[in-house]
Amino acid sequence: MFASYHRARLCAFLTLALAATVLVSCAQAGPFNVYLTYPGDPSTTITVNFQTNKQDRETEVYVDTVPRDGRKDAYARRVEGESTTIPGLPVQRTIHYAMVDGLTPDTTYYFIAGNDSAGFSKEQSFRTIPAGGSPIRFVAGGDMDATRLTRRLLKVAARQNPQFAIVGGDIAYANGDVKNYRNWDRWFANWDRYMRTSEGHRIPIVAAIGNHETNKVESEVYAQRAPFYYAYFGRQADVTYFDRTFGSLFALIVLDSGHIAPHDGEQRAWLAETLARHADVPYRFAVYHVPLYPSHRGFEGEQSANGRTHWGPLFDEHRLTTAFENHDHTLKRTKLLKNNEVSSEGTLYLGDGSWGVKPRDVDADRRWYEESAAGKGHVWVVDVSAQGVTYRALGVRGKVLDSAETPAPSRP
Ligand SMILES: [Fe+2]
Known part of the structure; x- marks a missing residue:
């Protein structure tokens, strides 16, 4: 009697475990x-x-x-792509x-x-950027x-109906370790789940390292050195820095603040050439991980100092409009800065990466370059038009925790 009771409980447990396994594998089937x-x-x-x-x-x-409800033969175009794997990943995975x-x-x-082997996703949608x-x-x-x-911040971000999103590094905190694929x-x-517009369009990602x-x-x-970033975002460019132009309004320059590529050398030469190439767009934006003007860590941190030494003069010379900085887990807005001084002709530095990780403290007194700083989780929403930013x-x-504006550039 006792044994049969426990056999029944064991069977019930195994049935539940099997059902859970089937559910999990069903969820990952396609x-x-x-x-x-x-x-x-x-x-x-x-x-x-x-x-x-x-x-x-x-x-x-x-x-x-037009929607085709997943009937693949009804779609106007079929595009063939490619696939890759991550060596050493502890689970079967094709990217x-x-x-x-x-x-x-x-x-x-x-x-x-x-x-045909794995099946197809449900129908999804996106919208291209206006020219x-x-x-x-x-x-x-x-x-x-x-x-x-x-x-919570993803929900806030999606509610703004952005046309794309910039993620400025420290994305999933997997530390380039294949064991952390679940991150x-x-x-x-x-x-x-969250990053879709009110019309259901997926929000494309521009990812910095x-x-x-x-x-x-x-x-x-x-x-x-960066197995996940390379496999998941390596199609943005062959290296960890690249640029994109959005309509005739702005250029976005994505940089590597010394994680794979050093600030100087080839990346610096490329940055000089790229900023010069975008001299005629109304606004030039840059995004990278480690701030040139930190709001939590020390001003003399090695990567911040490298950024100011190797990139700062180029930002100044080519009148970078705004730099989106991260890494310090705070909310920060600088004064306009040029040649490491406050200048009405300078660049605005916004940051400092607090889209989910625990916000960090800022100094009790503002640093000389800061207009505002606070230990607050946030996401920046940026509206760009010919009339200003x-x-x-x-x-x-x-x-709204903080705000700023850039006027339209005056044309010579
Ligand atoms: Fe970081």
């Missing part, structure tokens, strides 16, 4: 971690990224300007990506992604992880 990045001009190109837990290699994306080009600016597209001078809204922040604060899965699950994307492996090889830092309740 493509997952679907997200969008920009391989080039964000008005005419997009990269559809997704992952599968099979040994499949094929990557297919079906695209159209797929397909670049879709020839898109029409300011247009909604519907797509499904997958392959020309139409206003553009984006959100920017960094130092995210997957905390309760991250989720990225949690991060993508949050992005998938931070220190928590890298490990301590002694190697010059980018893929070994407005910046608003929104907190967890969507309240």
